[in-house]
Amino acid sequence: MKNDLYKILVELSPNYKKNYLPSISIDCVVFGFHDASLKVLLLQLKNTTKWGLPGGYLKRDEDLNAGANRILKERTGAENIFLNQFKTFGKKNRSEEFFSDFPDDLWHKQRYISIAHYALINFEIVNPVIDQFSEACEWKEISELPELMMDHEDIFNEALLQLRRDLNYKPVGLNLLPEKFTMPELQKLYEIILDKKLNRGNFYRKMTRYEILEKLNETRKGGAHKAPDLYKFDEKKYKAALKTGLQESW
Amino acid sequence: MKNDLYKILVELSPNYKKNYLPSISIDCVVFGFHDASLKVLLLQLKNTTKWGLPGGYLKRDEDLNAGANRILKERTGAENIFLNQFKTFGKKNRSEEFFSDFPDDLWHKQRYISIAHYALINFEIVNPVIDQFSEACEWKEISELPELMMDHEDIFNEALLQLRRDLNYKPVGLNLLPEKFTMPELQKLYEIILDKKLNRGNFYRKMTRYEILEKLNETRKGGAHKAPDLYKFDEKKYKAALKTGLQESW
DNA sequence: ACAAAAGTGTTACCCTTACACCCATGT
DNA sequence: ACATGGGTGTAAGGGTAACACTTTTGT
Numbered sequence: 096m097k098n099d100l101y102k103i104l105v106e107l108s109p110n111y112k113k114n115y116l117p118s119i120s121i122d123c124v125v126f127g128f129h130d131a132s133l134k135v136l137l138l139q140l141k142n143t144t145k146w147g148l149p150g151g152y153l154k155r156d157e158d159l160n161a162g163a164n165r166i167l168k169e170r171t172g173a174e175n176i177f178l179n180q181f182k183t184f185g186k187k188n189r190s191e192e193f194f195s196d197f198p199d200d201l202w203h204k205q206r207y208i209s210i211a212h213y214a215l216i217n218f219e220i221v222n223p224v225i226d227q228f229s230e231a232c233e234w235k236e237i238s239e240l241p242e243l244m245m246d247h248e249d250i251f252n253e254a255l256l257q258l259r260r261d262l263n264y265k266p267v268g269l270n271l272l273p274e275k276f277t278m279p280e281l282q283k284l285y286e287i288i289l290d291k292k293l294n295r296g297n298f299y300r301k302m303t304r305y306e307i308l309e310k311l312n313e314t315r316k317g318g319a320h321k322a323p324d325l326y327k328f329d330e331k332k333y334k335a336a337l338k339t340g341l342q343e344s345w
Numbered sequence: 346m347k348n349d350l351y352k353i354l355v356e357l358s359p360n361y362k363k364n365y366l367p368s369i370s371i372d373c374v375v376f377g378f379h380d381a382s383l384k385v386l387l388l389q390l391k392n393t394t395k396w397g398l399p400g401g402y403l404k405r406d407e408d409l410n411a412g413a414n415r416i417l418k419e420r421t422g423a424e425n426i427f428l429n430q431f432k433t434f435g436k437k438n439r440s441e442e443f444f445s446d447f448p449d450d451l452w453h454k455q456r457y458i459s460i461a462h463y464a465l466i467n468f469e470i471v472n473p474v475i476d477q478f479s480e481a482c483e484w485k486e487i488s489e490l491p492e493l494m495m496d497h498e499d500i501f502n503e504a505l506l507q508l509r510r511d512l513n514y515k516p517v518g519l520n521l522l523p524e525k526f527t528m529p530e531l532q533k534l535y536e537i538i539l540d541k542k543l544n545r546g547n548f549y550r551k552m553t554r555y556e557i558l559e560k561l562n563e564t565r566k567g568g569a570h571k572a573p574d575l576y577k578f579d580e581k582k583y584k585a586a587l588k589t590g591l592q593e594s595w
Numbered sequence: 596a597c598a599a600a601a602g603t604g605t606t607a608c609c610c611t612t613a614c615a616c617c618c619a620t621g622t
Numbered sequence: 623a624c625a626t627g628g629g630t631g632t633a634a635g636g637g638t639a640a641c642a643c644t645t646t647t648g649t
Contacts, residue, residue, distance in 0.1 A: 118366045119458060159435025159458060183433045183460050185409025208369060208409060208460070210433050279627070294613065299629075301611090320626035321620040342610085529600075544639065549602075551637090564647095570599035571647040592637080 098142040101197065103227060108202040115152040120207040121163050122150035122247070123178075124254035125171065127218035128271040131280070132236055133287045135251065136170065136223060137243075139231040145244040146235070148251070150209070163212045170232065172222045177215040177270040181257040182250075184209045189246045213254040215270035237287075259288055263341040269328045277315050277323035278302070305341060307333040348392040351447065353477060358452040365402040370457040371413050372400035372497070373428075374504035375421065377468035378521040381530070382486050383537045385501065386420065386473060387493075389481040395494040396485070398501070400459070413462045420482065422472045427465040427520040431507040432500075434459045439496045463504040465520035487537075509538055513591040519578045527565050527573035528552070555591060557583040 125136035125148075137146040151166040153159060159180070167176050185208035194204040223232040235241060243251065261267065267288070268281060282298045302308055309329045314322035375386035375398075387396040401416040403409060409430070417426050435458035444454040473482040485491060493501065511517060517538070518531060532548045552558055559579045564572035 116368045116456065116458075118368050153435070153458075155456065156437060158437050159433065162435075180433060183409065183430060185403070185412075185460070187406060187408050206366065206405065208366075208403070210435070210458070277627085294611090295627090296614090296630080297612070299627095303629095304610095316621095318626085319622065320624090321628085323627055527600085544641090545600090546603080546641090547637095547639070553602095554637095564600095566648090568599080569649065570597090571601080573600055 100141040100143070100228060103141075104197065104201055104203050108200075111152065111202045114154055115202075116155055117202075117205060118207055119153050120150055120209045121153060121159075121166055122148045122184075122209045122211050122250055123163065123167055123170075124148055124211065124213040124251055125167065125216055126213060126254075126258065126271060127216050127221060127234055128284055128287075129218040129234070131283045132238075133271075133284075134218070134234040135237055135240070136221070137233060137235050137241070138170075138225070138229040139233075140228055140244070141230050143244065144242070146241045146247075147244045148247045149232075159210065163210075167214055169226065170224055171216060172224060173216060173220055177266065178212050179214075179257070179261070179265065180210060180212045182211050182253055184211055184246060184250060186246065193245050209250070211250045211254065213258060215258075215267060217270070217273055219273055255288075259290075262288055264337055266328075266330075266333055266337060269330065269333060275311060275313070275325045275327050277325060279323060281326070305336055307336055350391040350393070350478060353391075354447065354451055354453050358450075361402065361452040364404055365452075366405055367452075367455060368457055369403050370400055370459045371403060371409075371416055372398045372434075372459045372461050372500055373413065373417055373420075374398055374461065374463040374501055375417065375466055376463060376504075376508065376521060377466050377471060377484055378534055378537075379468040379484070381533050382488075383534075384468070384484040385487055385490070386471070387483060387485050387491070388420075388475070388479040389483075390478050390494070391480050393494065394492070396491045396497075397494045398497045399482075409460065413460075417464055419476065420474055421466060422474060423466060423470055427516065428462050429464075429507070429511070429515065430460060430462045432461050432503055434461055434496060434500060436496065443495050459500070461500045461504065463508060465508075465517060467520070467523055469523055505538075509540075512538055514587055516578075516580075516583055516587060519580065519583060525561060525563070525575045525577050527575060529573060531576070555586055557586050 127134045127136065136149060138149055139146050149166065149170040151162070151169070153162040157165070160178075163178050163180070164174070164176070167178065168174055187206060189209070190207060194201070197204050218234070223234065225232040237255070240248070240251070258267065262285070268284060271284060272280065278299055281302065282293060282295065285298070286293055307329055308326045311325045311327060313325045315325055316322050377384045377386065386399060388399055389396050399416065399420040401412070401419070403412040407415070413428050413430070414424070414426070417428065418424055437456060439459070440457060444451070447454050468484070473484065475482040487505070490498070490501070508517065512535070518534060521534060522530065528549060531552065532543060532545065535548070536543055557579055558576045561575045561577060563575045565575055566572050
């Protein structure tokens with residue numbers, strides 16, 4: 096019973112063997128923020144029910160960094176995306192089950208260690224593109240994830256933890272929000288990532304005190320209530336402030 | 346001009362090819378604390394002047410975790426060491442220069458990505474062991490590092506940064522200090538890792554307030570001055586406190 | 596006597612938390 | 623009117639930073 100995915104992999108196997116490093120794969124947890132909720136980009140492989148993180152392999156003549164950026168561009172069409180390598184997953188049987196029905200000499204069936212990255216991307220500029228192995232490429236709400244293949248749920252969970260730890264050290268807001276955003280939108284983003292409610296007045300004051308926001312002479316029209324003010328990040332000041340972290344002691 | 350290292354590598358090449366995963370190496374930044382200073386374990390390869398981090402390769406049937414522990418055990422004789430994988434280094438030319446005079450079909454000359462770990466180890470229980478490729482294996486003061494091969498200085502610097510960030514989240518003191526230690530010793534450790542002087546009284550109060558230390562009915566005899574009290578960590582409370590981090594807001 | 600260690604006190608300052616109040620504005 | 627947003631006030635509490643003082647004790 097040879098299905099589409101099977102045929103494609105068998106056909107491509109020799110080419111991969113020639114041009115890509117063995118044993119190494121790259122997986123990306125791509126975060127986007129939209130409609131007051133945090134989403135992650137997932138693929139559904141052909142002939143499977145489970146979903147997976149966008150990923151790929153490293154070319155023999157390619158820096159690790161460049162490989163991750165290339166893979167991301169293929170799936171989203173976007174370039175210069177904020178990418179952070181956060182952990183490498185190397186359990187020996189992490190993909191055994193998935194490939195159990197494939198031929199042993201298939202390049203893809205070898206053992207891989209996966210170098211995991213998370214990406215932060217402006218939801219609005221992404222155009223999800225399926226690849227030749229997939230039949231769907233969609234944004235999924237992080238609180239309603241479908242079942243994931245292999246150890247991709249572990250990878251996702253680690254990415255979310257890392258994102259939380261990075262909130263004061265990396266330009267998370269700058270990369271997840273559109274250029275112009277409102278204070279309630281920014282607060283919502285923080286609340287989702289930190290998984291806790293924050294006090295509105297205190298959040299406003301804290302953000303203002305950092306002096307990393309620039310208030311624009313515009314409001315977000317069209318809502319059901321008072322039009323909120325629009326802000327954008329002062330990128331220079333934001334990044335300067337992140338170098339020492341937005342708060343903390345020692 | 347075939348030197349010792351050259352001969353050993355050529356001889357072992359086929360065996361490595363058979364039993365180890367290609368393209369993947371593991372490097373360890375091993376920290377130890379002794380004599381009020383932080384040290385790192387380095388090897389000097391045969392026929393070279395530069396030093397390098399202890400490292401090795403991943404066996405085909407071995408979890409990544411297990412591989413790092415095995416490599417560490419070979420170099421230190423110690424087991425169950427605190428190990429933290431912190432970054433993977435994958436520039437395409439990271440080892441090109443080092444192997445330029447070696448034959449192209451040498452297993453070791455292929456391109457590697459290196460999965461870097463840092464280890465925290467009780468200096469007193471380590472017995473540095475040279476491997477077959479090396480002529481020295483020694484502790485070096487982190488402020489007086491010799492010249493390092495390839496990108497090992499980058500790896501070391503990243504490890505130190507990561508260690509600093511982890512100070513409130515990982516059992517750093519527990520793993521770097523002997524079982525019994527004094528308050529001034531603990532403070533010194535924090536000062537070196539954070540690279541700043543800390544106020545003695547405030548440090549004492551802060552540590553006491555965490556309730557992670559257990560004061561023993563003993564003092565450290567033999568010093569030139571008043572014998573300081575000995576403490577040990579209350580391991581349970583220490584680890585419980587680290588789960589949320591020793592301080593910080595949001 | 597001297598120097599390090601232990602323990603405590605003090606003060607100013609900053610930040611957080613939690614509430615509460617005002618006003619503005621779009622439907 | 624009502625819900626949301628913007629902006630500010632305040633009081634309690636907790637941690638930090640910096641300094642200083644005391645007592646203890648080993649050489």
